[in-house]
Structures are given as C-alpha cells and as structure tokens.
Amino acid sequence: MKILCVEDDPNLAKLLETLLVQHHYQVDLARDGLIGWNFAETFTYDLILLDIGLPRLDGLQFCQQLRVNSSSPSSRNSDTPILLMTALDTVTNKVMGLDAGADDYIVKPFDLQEFLARIRALLRRHPGTRSPQLTWGELCMNLNSCQVTYQDQPLLLTAKEYELLELFLRNPHQIFSVSRLLDCLWNYDDFPSEGTVRAHIKGLRKKLKEQGSEDIIETLYKLGYRLRLEKQNQTPNKAQKSQKKPEVLKEFSQQLDPSFLTSEMLPELWPVWQESQPLYCDRLSIVQQAIAALYEGRLTPEQQHHAEREIHTLIGSLGCFGLMSASDLSRQIQQILKSGEPLGLAEADQLQTLTTKLRNTIEQTNQQIHPKSDPQPQPQSKTPIRSTLLLVDDDFPLAQIIAIEAVNWGYESHIATDLRQAQQLLTQYKFDGMILDLNFPNSTETGLDFLATVRDQYPNISVVMLTAEPAWMKRIEAARLGSPCFLQKPLTPNQIMQAVSQVLEQKNSLSTRILVVDDNLILLEALESVLEDAGYQVILLNQAEKFWEILEQTAPDLLILDLELSNICALNLTDPIPSPSVTGWDLCEIIRRDPRWNRLPILVLSGYTDPETIQRSFTAGADDVLSKPIGPQELLTRIEIRLQQRKRWKMTELDELTGVSLRRKALQDLTSLLHLAQRQQQPFSLVMLDLDHFKRINDQYGHDIGDQVLSYLGKLLQQSLRQEDVVGRWGGEEFVIGIYGIMKSTGIHRLQEIFEVFSQHQFWAKNGIPFQVTFSGGIAQFPDDGKDIQTLYQAADTALYQAKAQGRSRIVIS
Numbered sequence: 001m002k003i004l005c006v007e008d009d010p011n012l013a014k015l016l017e018t019l020l021v022q023h024h025y026q027v028d029l030a031r032d033g034l035i036g037w038n039f040a041e042t043f044t045y046d047l048i049l050l051d052i053g054l055p056r057l058d059g060l061q062f063c064q065q066l067r068v069n070s071s072s073p074s075s076r077n078s079d080t081p082i083l084l085m086t087a088l089d090t091v092t093n094k095v096m097g098l099d100a101g102a103d104d105y106i107v108k109p110f111d112l113q114e115f116l117a118r119i120r121a122l123l124r125r126h127p128g129t130r131s132p133q134l135t136w137g138e139l140c141m142n143l144n145s146c147q148v149t150y151q152d153q154p155l156l157l158t159a160k161e162y163e164l165l166e167l168f169l170r171n172p173h174q175i176f177s178v179s180r181l182l183d184c185l186w187n188y189d190d191f192p193s194e195g196t197v198r199a200h201i202k203g204l205r206k207k208l209k210e211q212g213s214e215d216i217i218e219t220l221y222k223l224g225y226r227l228r229l230e231k232q233n234q235t236p237n238k239a240q241k242s243q244k245k246p247e248v249l250k251e252f253s254q255q256l257d258p259s260f261l262t263s264e265m266l267p268e269l270w271p272v273w274q275e276s277q278p279l280y281c282d283r284l285s286i287v288q289q290a291i292a293a294l295y296e297g298r299l300t301p302e303q304q305h306h307a308e309r310e311i312h313t314l315i316g317s318l319g320c321f322g323l324m325s326a327s328d329l330s331r332q333i334q335q336i337l338k339s340g341e342p343l344g345l346a347e348a349d350q351l352q353t354l355t356t357k358l359r360n361t362i363e364q365t366n367q368q369i370h371p372k373s374d375p376q377p378q379p380q381s382k383t384p385i386r387s388t389l390l391l392v393d394d395d396f397p398l399a400q401i402i403a404i405e406a407v408n409w410g411y412e413s414h415i416a417t418d419l420r421q422a423q424q425l426l427t428q429y430k431f432d433g434m435i436l437d438l439n440f441p442n443s444t445e446t447g448l449d450f451l452a453t454v455r456d457q458y459p460n461i462s463v464v465m466l467t468a469e470p471a472w473m474k475r476i477e478a479a480r481l482g483s484p485c486f487l488q489k490p491l492t493p494n495q496i497m498q499a500v501s502q503v504l505e506q507k508n509s510l511s512t513r514i515l516v517v518d519d520n521l522i523l524l525e526a527l528e529s530v531l532e533d534a535g536y537q538v539i540l541l542n543q544a545e546k547f548w549e550i551l552e553q554t555a556p557d558l559l560i561l562d563l564e565l566s567n568i569c570a571l572n573l574t575d576p577i578p579s580p581s582v583t584g585w586d587l588c589e590i591i592r593r594d595p596r597w598n599r600l601p602i603l604v605l606s607g608y609t610d611p612e613t614i615q616r617s618f619t620a621g622a623d624d625v626l627s628k629p630i631g632p633q634e635l636l637t638r639i640e641i642r643l644q645q646r647k648r649w650k651m652t653e654l655d656e657l658t659g660v661s662l663r664r665k666a667l668q669d670l671t672s673l674l675h676l677a678q679r680q681q682q683p684f685s686l687v688m689l690d691l692d693h694f695k696r697i698n699d700q701y702g703h704d705i706g707d708q709v710l711s712y713l714g715k716l717l718q719q720s721l722r723q724e725d726v727v728g729r730w731g732g733e734e735f736v737i738g739i740y741g742i743m744k745s746t747g748i749h750r751l752q753e754i755f756e757v758f759s760q761h762q763f764w765a766k767n768g769i770p771f772q773v774t775f776s777g778g779i780a781q782f783p784d785d786g787k788d789i790q791t792l793y794q795a796a797d798t799a800l801y802q803a804k805a806q807g808r809s810r811i812v813i814s
Contacts, residue, residue, distance in 0.1 A: 001123060001166070002026040002184065004077075005049040006036035006062070007085070012108075016049065019112060024146050024162050025119075026185055033057025035790055040066060041731075042664040044076045047122055052086040052097065059084060060100045067101035081122040085110075134169035136216055136227065139208075141169055150211045160185065161204040168217060168227040175641075177224035201225060279522070280362055283310040287333065288355055294348045308337040314358075327629045329358040334607075387432040387504055389413040392422045392450070393466065394440055402435065405493035409501055419443055419450050426454075431461050433504050435496065438467035438474060448474060451481045462503050466496065476521070479528065479540045480550060512643060513537045515556035517547060517587065518605070527560070530632045536639075544582040548590075551597065558642060561587055563606040563617065585620040592621035601642035605630065655729045657707055658714025663736075666728020670738040671789055673726055677740055677782055684782040685747040686792040687737035688800045689713075692774045692808040694733040701765045709763060709773050720754045736793075744781040744813055751777055751811050759809070776803040777811035785814045 003025050007013040010031065017027045028043065030036035033054035040048065040062075048066075052059035063082055084097045087108040094105050104118055120143075134141040138151045148155040148165065157165065163185045167176065176184070178197050205215050218228045290307035293299040314330040333354050336347055389411050391399045396417050403413040414429060416422035419440060425431075434454065438447040451463055464485040465478045475486045484503050487496060514536050518524050524540045531538045539554045541547060551559075561584040584604055591597045604622040606613055617625045624638050653665040661669060670686065677684035691697075691709065698706040710733065717727045717735065726738035739747050755775065762770040778799025780786060785795035795814040803812040 001046045003047045003049060004028050004036060004039055004045045006030045006033060006054060007051045008032055008054055023116060024159055026163065031790060033062050037062060040077045042667055045080050047119060048077065048080055048082045050082055050084055052084060060096060063100035063102050083118060083122060136169060139213055139216065141166060150213045153211065155207060155211050157207060160200045164200055164204055172227040175220055175224045175226045277362060280314060283314055284355060284359055286310045291348055291351045291355060294343055304337060308334055311337060326358055326361045329354055387411050388429060390416065390422060390425055390431045390434045392416045392434060393437040394418065401493045402496055405497050409497045419445050426458060433500055434461050434463045435466055435500060436463050438465060448477055448481065451478060451483060455482045464500050464503055476540045476542065479538060484537060513539060513554055513556040514558045514560060515539045515541065515551065515554060516560045517541045518562040534636050547587060557646065558601045558639060560603045560605065563604055585616060588620035588622055601646050603638060603642065658710055658729050659718060660714045661728040663728060663730055666726055666736055669726040673738045673740050674782060674789060682741045683743045685739040685742055685744045685779055686796045687751060687777055687779045688796040689735040689775050689777045690800055691733035692776055697773065705765060712761065713758060716754060716758055744779045747779055748811055748813055755811065774809040776800060776808045778803055778814060779811060780814040
C-alpha cells in the first residue's frame with residue numbers, strides 16, 4: 001500500500017515514515033503543500049496524510065483542489081482517502097477540513113496506535129481493500145496482523161517480499177512489469193535497479209517453495225509477473241469454462257482429434273485454404289523428393305536444406321489454418337531434417353511415414369469439412385445513413401444493380417464507367433466511400449493507379465476494391481495503398497454492400513494500423529483476415545526494399561515481423577547480383593536505432609522455439625516473440641497488450657504538444673540521473689523554466705498560438721541539450737531540465753544560448769503581426785543546493801521566482 005505523507009515538520013515526518021514502513025506501507029514524504037501536490041499529480045496513492053498548516057499550499061486548499069479535479073480523467077488521486085493531521089483542536093477546523101474533502105481528522109499530538117487504526121479504517125473503505133484477509137489456496141495473508149501463513153504455518157518474509165505478495169494477491173488478474181513494480185513499491189527517490197526487483201521475487205519464490213507451496217507467481221516473457229490464475233479459490237466448472245470460449249473467433253491452436261481438425265477452420269479462411277492446398281502439396285512433394293534421394297544415397301546438403309525450408313513453412317501455415325495435427329507432423333519432419341547427424345535408412349523410413357501421413361491429412365481436408373452455405377445477410381436497418389458512394393466499374397449493368405442495392409442500404413451513389421469520369425465526379429461531390437474495379441481495358445491506368453491517386457488527394461475516402469482476378473500481389477498492393485477491403489467477383493450486390501457497409505461503419509474505429517512483413521503470401525492473407533476482423537487496419541508487405549518507404553508512409557502503431565524472410569532480398573536495381581537476404585532481426589535493429597521509431601511495438605513470428613532464437617529476438621529489439629503456429633486469440637491478446645502499453649507510454653511519458661517527457665516520467669528520469677551523479681561523484685544541475693506572461697499570450701493571440709509557443713520551446717530544448725539530459729514539461733508553461741556532469745556555472749551558459757535563440761524567434765499572430773516571447777529560469781546544483789530532488793526542486797524554484805521578481809527574461813543561479 002502506498003501512502004503520501006505531506007508534513008512540514010521533518011522530525012514528525014521521519015517518525016511517521018519509520019512507523020508506516022514498519023507496518024509494510026510504502027511512503028513518499030513531501031515537505032510542503034506544493035511538492036505534495038506535484039507528487040499527487042504524478043503518482044497514484046492508496047492514502048494521503050495531510051497536515052493543514054503547510055507552506056505554499058495549505059492542507060485545506062490541497063483537499064479542495066484534489067476533489068475539484070475528480071472529473072478530470074487524468075486525476076490520479078481524486079478519490080484517494082485523506083487523513084488530515086493538525087494541532088488545531090476546534091470544531092470549526094474539523095468541519096472545514098471535512099467539508100474540504102478530507103475523509104478523517106486526527107489532532108496532534110496523537111496516539112500512534114490510534115493513528116494506525118484510523119489508517120486501517122480508511123483503507124478498508126477503499127474499494128480495492130475491503131477484505132482484511134487475502135488468500136491463494138492454502139496461503140493466507142492477514143492484513144491486520146501483517147502475518148503470512150501457508151497451511152497454518154507462519155511464513156517469514158522481508159518487508160519488500162511482503163509488499164510484493166500483497167500486491168499480487170490484491171490484483172490477481174493484473175500483469176506487473178518490472179517498471180510498474182518499481183512505481184508501486186519503491187519511493188520515487190529510491191528506485192533500485194531492475195535486478196533488485198527480480199532478486200526480491202526470487203527470494204519470495206524460494207521461501208514459498210521451502211514452505212511447501214507451489215510457485216504462485218507466473219512469469220510472462222517480456223511482459224512481467226502476475227498471480228497464477230489456476231490456483232484461485234474458486235475454480236470454474238466445465239460449463240463455466242465453456243462459456244468463456246470465444247464464439248466468433250475460435251482458437252487455431254485447439255488440440256482436437258484428427259477426424260475433427262478441419263471443422264475448427266475459420267469460415268473466412270476456407271476460400272484461402274482451397275487455393276492454398278495444392279501449393280502445400282507441392283511443397284510436400286519437394287520434401288518427398290529429398291526422401292527418395294536419401295533412399296538412393298544421393299541426398300545433397302543443399303537438397304536437404306531446401307526440404308527443411310519447405311517443411312518449416314508448412315509448420316506455421318498449416319497451424320494458422322487450424323490444422324494442428326498437420327503442423328505437428330511437419331515439425332517432427334523438420335526435426336529429423338535439421339538434425340546435425342547424417343541421415344540413414346532408419347531416418348528415411350521415419351520421414352516417409354510422417355510425410356505420407358501429412359499428405360493424407362492435407363488432401364483429405366476437402367472431404368472432412370463442408371462449409372455451411374452462408375445465406376445472404378440482410379441489412380439490419382434501412383434508415384438512411386446519408387453517405388455517398390462512387391461506383392467505378394466499366395461493367396455498367398453491374399454498377400446499376402449495385403446502385404439499386406445501395407439505396408436499400410441507405411446510400412446515395414454515383415456511377416463512373418471509366419477513370420476520367422471518376423476523377424470528374426470526385427471534384428463535384430463529397431464521397432464517403434468508393435467501389436473500384438481493378439482493371440479498365442480501354443485505359444492505360446489501372447484501378448491500383450487510381451487508388452494511389454485517391455489515397456494522396458482524398459485520404460478520407462474508403463476504397464473497396466472489386467475484381468474478378470484472384471491476384472495475390474494486387475491484393476497486397478491494394479492493402480499497402482490503404483484499401484480496407486478487397487472483393488473478388490462473382491458476388492451478389494447484397495454481399496458487396498454488406499462489405500461496404502462494414503468498412504464505412506468501422507471507418508472511425510480503424511485508426512490502429514498494423515504493418516505485417518512476411519515472405520509467405522498465404523500467411524499474410526490469413527493474418528490479414530484475422531486482424532481485419534478484429535477491427536485493425538492492416539498493411540501487408542513482402543518486399544524488404546520497400547520496408548522503410550511503407551513504414552514512413554503508413555506510420556503503423558504496431559509491427560509484425562517474420563524472423564526468416566527467406567524470399568526477401570534488399571535488391572539493388574543497378575547491381576545484377578542481389579544483396580544478402582534481410583532477416584526480421586535486421587529490421588528490428590534498424591528500427592530500434594531510429595529515434596522516430598524506436599518505441600514502435602514489434603511482434604516477431606518464428607517457427608523456432610529454442611532459447612537462442614528467442615533471446616536473439618529480444619536482443620535485436622523485439623517486444624514479444626510468437627511461435628508458429630499462431631493461435632488467433634493469443635495473437636490478438638498479445639497485440640492488445642502491446643498497443644495498451646504504447647498508449648499508456650504516450651499518455652504517461654510523452655507530452656504530445658511539446659514532445660518532451662510528462663512530469664511523472666521526468667521525475668523518474670531526474671531521480672535516476674541524480675543517483676548516477678551520486679554514484680559517480682559528478683555534479684548535477686536541476687533547472688526550472690517558465691514562459692514569461694504566457695497567460696497574456698493566450699488571452700491576446702489565442703490558445704492555439706500559445707500551443708505553438710510551447711511546442712517550439714519543447715523542440716528547441718530537445719535539440720539544444722544532450723541526449724542524456726532530461727527535459728520535461730512540469731505543468732502548463734513550466735519546464736524542468738536535468739543536466740548531468742555539469743556545474744551550474746557552466747549550465748547557465750548553455751541555457752543562455754537557448755534563451756538567445758528562443759527570444760529572437762518570431763511567432764506570428766493570426767492577423768499577421770509578429771511577436772516574440774522570453775522565459776525565466778532558476779538553476780540549482782547537487783550537492784551544493786541539495787542532495788535529493790525535493791530539495792533541488794525547491795532551490796531551483798526559489799531561483800526562478802527571484803528571476804521573475806527581478807523583471808523576468810533572465811536565468812538566476814540558486
């Protein structure tokens with residue numbers, strides 16, 4: 001449990017901290033109201049202890065301000081219980097404190113046992129802490145006595161082990177990364193290394209094991225830790241488990257009896273399977289040719305490697321179609337082919353048996369599955385949607401039929417039978433969507449060429465491609481050009497409009513873009529189907545030489561990479577000899593070295609599950625590694641986790657307007673930088689900057705112009721300071737800077753250079769009048785002005801106020 005204690009009496013604050021730590025609470029201390037407020041806006045607390053008579057921001061104002069902010073989604077502690085502490089024992093003061101938003105009131109001097117009891121009472125009222133006892137199987141934690149037992153035998157834990165166990169028991173379904181554990185269980189100015197966190201978890205696990213308990217903490221690779229769910233007190237029965245099984249998206253990786261395997265294939269993959277099945281048989285024929293050569297004693301290393309590569313492809317592809325038995329057979333074949341020992345007749349017999357069984361499984365698929373006829377869906381509502389469609393097809397009768405059906409679905413439509421006419425209509429009307437044929441025999445321009453034009457000139461129009469050609473590469477090219485749907489004739493008008501309606505309804509929600517890079521076209525198709533059904537906008541790529549171009553054009557939110565891009569080479573058109581193959585590891589390392597993309601989530605796909613491959617993937621920069629065959633539900637879950645982490649990173653770490661760190665991230669980085677300076681016995685300077693008369697700028701020129709000023713200053717600070725320095729937006733027009741290894745006498749010269757550039761920059765008002773802005777600053781230095789962030793912040797903030805008092809537009813040394 002994490003407590004913020006705001007108390008200006010250092011002796012009492014130290015006493016309370018010692019007492020609370022002894023009772024397994026995590027405590028942050030603040031010496032005045034403003035610093036406490038900064039903490040409350042930066043970290044999440046379970047309880048706030050608040051003195052009333054505080055400097056700079058008194059306890060009553062603190063309470064009122066915190067409760068007023070309860071409607072703000074960014075308010076971290078609007079509902080956090082508050083215990084007021086004061087020496088003023090009057091009814092009036094108590095009433096004022098409770099009316100200001102406090103939950104309880106205690107008068108100094110107070111009895112420490114009563115103090116602890118009031119804290120326990122407030123925490124019991126908190127929604128997440130009602131139960132005085134936490135259990136996991138036969139493991140029991142008594143929150144009142146702070147005792148842990150297993151099978152009624154006491155378990156002796158250190159304070160941090162107790163806190164870790166309590167955190168997991170209170171949040172049984174949450175995953176805690178190492179950084180999140182640091183945030184929850186350590187003081188802001190006492191962050192240890194990540195290795196320390198892992199050491200505490202290791203110690204907790206060891207003590208549980210010695211007591212006879214199973215390991216209750218589950219490690220999720222590259223995600224963090226969580227409580228194992230299967231040992232919870234209430235185990236769902238089979239009926240409950242079956243209800244949790246997804247109805248729409250079934251697991252590809254579900255293990256079934258072979259006779260029922262193909263019945264689990266997703267309906268949308270069935271057409272893909274029909275086209276892919278002969279290709280898989282061709283791949284298997286290459287393997288069987290290698291086996292025949294092995295029987296005859298003429299198998300070459302190249303032929304064996306070729307066969308191993310083909311069977312490697314089948315492992316992932318067959319599994320993605322739900323054919324897990326076939327995928328397992330392929331894996332067994334691969335293990336024999338890739339073994340380091342010379343192959344003989346015994347291995348040939350094994351390979352022959354396995355490949356025969358695999359071919360039978362593939363060829364019998366058509367006989368085992370009979371997809372249900374899909375009745376033509378009817379629109380759920382005929383209410384006019386007030387959307388306008390452009391139908392571009394040289395088949396005018398078909399376009400007419402589609403236009404008639406579009407009316408039934410509530411759409412107005414216009415028809416163009418060639419691309420020139422379509423271009424004219426685009427200049428006359430505002431269209432929400434377009435149905436575009438792929439080929440126009442009487443034109444030198446294709447539908448894909450026109451799609452590229454629409455994407456550049458009318459990016460808000462959703463273009464559904466319609467063609468009679470089963471063109472894989474054109475489908476991929478259309479996806480790269482931003483088409484959300486690719487339909488193949490023949491289709492009924494109702495089916496076409498159903499697809500168009502889904503695209504337009506999901507138009508606003510298709511903001512999450514996923515770039516998939518793989519040399520397996522069939523796997524690309526399968527992934528596209530699964531991801532689009534989940535509401536993602538998918539960009540497919542199988543050419544490494546266009547990777548960076550497509551990355552820059554599409555700006556994806558997440559990247560999925562195959563590790564072994566065997567068919568992808570970085571081609572040089574001026575050199576007849578192709579350059580070496582590009583791997584997923586190569587692309588990972590390139591991305592992680594680019595400042596713009598180094599935080600892009602990367603999911604790596606691999607048919608190998610050995611520790612070396614996994615470790616190399618994470619070393620190259622992957623965020624997660626998924627082994628083929630991929631279960632759709634697992635894939636979507638992993639994607640959602642990474643996207644949520646990216647979203648939290650953007651929200652909690654970076655200020656969208658200025659590009660610098662937000663206060664919480666800046667505070668953590670400043671603390672780490674200060675600890676580094678302490679260990680290395682180096683100077684460290686803390687700077688507070690504040691724009692002069694910024695309210696006047698907003699009032700006179702508008703908030704959008706004020707945003708331009710803030711944005712420019714943020715970018716200027718980033719460009720002017722070193723990469724190892726910390727730059728953060730402290731709030732409003734105030735910025736904080738941490739400079740490592742530089743005395744404040746040197747740091748002020750660097751800030752003066754930034755000041756000169758900023759103060760001479762011209763901003764432009766909406767009426768065309770130029771204006772200039774200045775800032776004021778204060779700088780403090782470790783260890784002369786303080787040995788912790790709180791003290792340095794106070795010193796730099798005091799210097800900042802001195803700069804303002806002296807007329808602003810200057811930097812003052814503390």
